[in-house]
Amino acid sequence: MHKEIRLMSIAGARPNFMKLAAIAKAVEKHNVSNATPLIRHIIVHTGQHYDEKMSKSFFEDLGIPKPDRNLGVGSGSHAAQTAEIMKRFESVLLQESPDVLLVVGDVNSTIACTLVASKIEYSRAAQRKRPLLVHVEAGLRSFDRDMPEEINRILTDALSDLLFVTEQSGIDNLRREGVLENKIRFVGNVMIDTLIQHLEKARQSDIKKRLGVPERYGLVTLHRPSNVDQKEVLESLVDCLVEVAKKIFLIFPVHPRTFKNIKEFSLLERLQSAGHILLTEPLGYLDFLNLIETATLMITDSGGIQEEATFLSVPCVTLRENTERPVTITEGTNLLIGTNPEKILKAVEEILAGRGKEAKVPKYWDGKAGERIVKVLCATIRQGSSI
Numbered sequence: 001m002h003k004e005i006r007l008m009s010i011a012g013a014r015p016n017f018m019k020l021a022a023i024a025k026a027v028e029k030h031n032v033s034n035a036t037p038l039i040r041h042i043i044v045h046t047g048q049h050y051d052e053k054m055s056k057s058f059f060e061d062l063g064i065p066k067p068d069r070n071l072g073v074g075s076g077s078h079a080a081q082t083a084e085i086m087k088r089f090e091s092v093l094l095q096e097s098p099d100v101l102l103v104v105g106d107v108n109s110t111i112a113c114t115l116v117a118s119k120i121e122y123s124r125a126a127q128r129k130r131p132l133l134v135h136v137e138a139g140l141r142s143f144d145r146d147m148p149e150e151i152n153r154i155l156t157d158a159l160s161d162l163l164f165v166t167e168q169s170g171i172d173n174l175r176r177e178g179v180l181e182n183k184i185r186f187v188g189n190v191m192i193d194t195l196i197q198h199l200e201k202a203r204q205s206d207i208k209k210r211l212g213v214p215e216r217y218g219l220v221t222l223h224r225p226s227n228v229d230q231k232e233v234l235e236s237l238v239d240c241l242v243e244v245a246k247k248i249f250l251i252f253p254v255h256p257r258t259f260k261n262i263k264e265f266s267l268l269e270r271l272q273s274a275g276h277i278l279l280t281e282p283l284g285y286l287d288f289l290n291l292i293e294t295a296t297l298m299i300t301d302s303g304g305i306q307e308e309a310t311f312l313s314v315p316c317v318t319l320r321e322n323t324e325r326p327v328t329i330t331e332g333t334n335l336l337i338g339t340n341p342e343k344i345l346k347a348v349e350e351i352l353a354g355r356g357k358e359a360k361v362p363k364y365w366d367g368k369a370g371e372r373i374v375k376v377l378c379a380t381i382r383q384g385s386s387i
Contacts, residue, residue, distance in 0.1 A: 005039045005381050008098035008131070011067070012048030012085070012109025014058060015191075015304050018285065019104040019136060021062035022193035026370030030378070037378060041065070042096055046085050046109040047072040061285040062194060069096075078108060078148055085112035093120055093131075100377060101131040103156060104190070106140070106149040106324075111156050118159045132380065136190060136373065138163035139170025140303075140324035146226070149303075153324070162380065164373055166190075166307075167327040167362055187372040188364025191304055192311050195289065196367035202289035211251065211278060218248050218348075219295040223255040227301050227319060231265040233339060234258075237319065238267045240341040241299070244348050245276040248296060253280045253288065297351045299344070306334045311365055315356035317347045333359040 007027065011020045020043070027041045045067035059066070071088040073081060085108065093101070093116060101117045103110045120130050135156050142150050157163055157174065165171055166189040174184050220241060228234050241250060252271070254262070262268050271277055283291070289308075292298065298309045298316040306325050309316035310332025321338045328334035333356065337343050350356065364372075 003037055005037050005100060005378065006042065006096065006098040007039050007100045007102060007377065008042040008044060008093070008096060009102045009104075010044050010046065010109055010113045011064075011104070012046035012073075013105075013107040016104050016107060016109065017058040017062060017064060018194045018304065019190045021064050022190035022197070022370035023102065023104075023136070023373065024064050025193070025197060026374045029371065030374050035378070037381065039374070039378075042069075042098060043067045044089070044092060044113075045070045046089070046113070047074055048081065048085070048107060048109045057284040062198065082108045082112045085109055086116050089113050089116050090120070093117060098131045099381060100134055102134040102136060102377075103160075104136040106137070106152045106156070108148075108152065110135075111152040114156045114159050132162065132377075133160045134162045134164065134373075134377065135160040136164045137166055137170075139165045139172075139174040139184070140167075141169070141173045142322040142324040144322050148225075150324070162376070164369075164376075166364075166369075167325070169326045185372075185376055186364065187376070188366060188369035189307060189362075190369045190373070191307060192365040193367050193370050195308060195311060198286060198289060199293070202286045202293070205287050205290040207283070207287040207290050208294075211280065213251055213278065213291075214249050216248060216296045217291075218244065218250045218297045218299055219291050220250050220252040220298075221255070221300045221302050221305060222252075222258050222319070224301040224320070225257075227339065228255075228258045228261050231261075234261055234265060235267060236341060237339060238262070238270055240344050241277060242270065242274040243341070243345060244299070245274055247348065247352060248276075250277045250299075251280065251291060252277060253283045255282060297348065297356070299348075306332070307365075309333050310359055311361055313359050315351040317344060317351070319344065327362045331360050331362050333357050 009020055011017055027039045031038055047070055069092050073084045103114055117131055138157050144150055163184050164187045222228055293312050295314050298314055301319045303325055306316055306328040310328045316334045318334055318336050319339050323336055335347050337347050
């Protein structure tokens with residue numbers, strides 16, 4: 001009988017932190033209740049997002065315990081960043097020798113640490129096998145392999161032993177790929193756990209007063225390379241936002257990558273002189289959640305924001321040709337529009353006219369996904385199913 005489970009969780013980028021917060025909270029609740037086995041939670045921050053606005057403030061806002069290890073990787077090309085994470089993570093894994101390695105989402109940190117753990121060789125003297133590999137938010141597919149995240153998702157799922165899914169499409173995709181049924185668990189959405197846990201606190205934020213925003217406003221995020229790395233695409237989207245701002249005030253917290261390209265492509269003045277577009281630095285989680293909840297609409301290319309908007313019943317215009325989160329369309333508020341300015345403007349006009357989509361909260365998006373994950377992990381270890 002295991003008296004203690006050594007659980008190592010990996011976080012590297014802003015979306016990971018929101019998901020990790022729910023896991024950390026569920027582990028804390030499990031341990032406080034004196035349930036057995038107790039869980040020793042080891043948090044590793046890869047440093048993939050190292051900017052304070054993109055990293056440190058999220059740990060503080062979400063009450064995530066200080067990471068036990070920070071690999072300090074920083075930015076770089078996909079190959080360089082992934083390789084550097086792998087190199088730095090291997091020694092940490094060997095030193096800590098966890099029973100379970102838990103990764104979340106689809107960023108480079110997710111696949112890099114999974115690859116290392118799948119090939120790790122503990123010493124024979126220690127009589128330890130590799131950790132149980134667990135992927136939270138498994139099975140999501142955009143079916144667009146030009147997206148780096150899609151490659152990360154597919155490979156991480158292929159290597160993992162337990163696959164925790166957020167929606168029915170995840171189960172369907174994994175079955176289609178031949179994954180054994182006993183590896184799949186439908187637990188719900190840990191990011192919604194975090195949203196529910198922090199919504200009341202977010203409502204206390206004075207961000208709207210600080211920014212001086214009107215009662216009706218739209219909230220914009222753009223960060224995907226396909227939207228911001230090519231001048232002609234980004235210029236078209238900037239021009240479209242200028243047109244949208246003639247209909248409704250826009251708040252645009254600008255991702256560092258996006259801001260760099262806006263400046264490089266000489267588009268900053270166009271945005272600043274448009275009127276009714278407020279550019280800000282990236283916002284902390286609580287401030288941003290406060291703005292989402294009362295927004296008239298969202299314009300985004302983020303996967304996670306599609307989910308948050310669905311839960312909060314905020315109309316969402318997604319500037320992508322595909323989504324790995326189809327439940328936000330079939331049951332939620334999400335409109336998958338692409339980057340055609342005419343279609344974007346038409347969608348915005350429909351929403352402003354009160355003809356946005358009716359929505360419901362998807363199954364198991366109830367704030368208890370983290371608890372379900374911890375319960376399954378404990379049962380799995382208890383049954384001696386670790387590899």
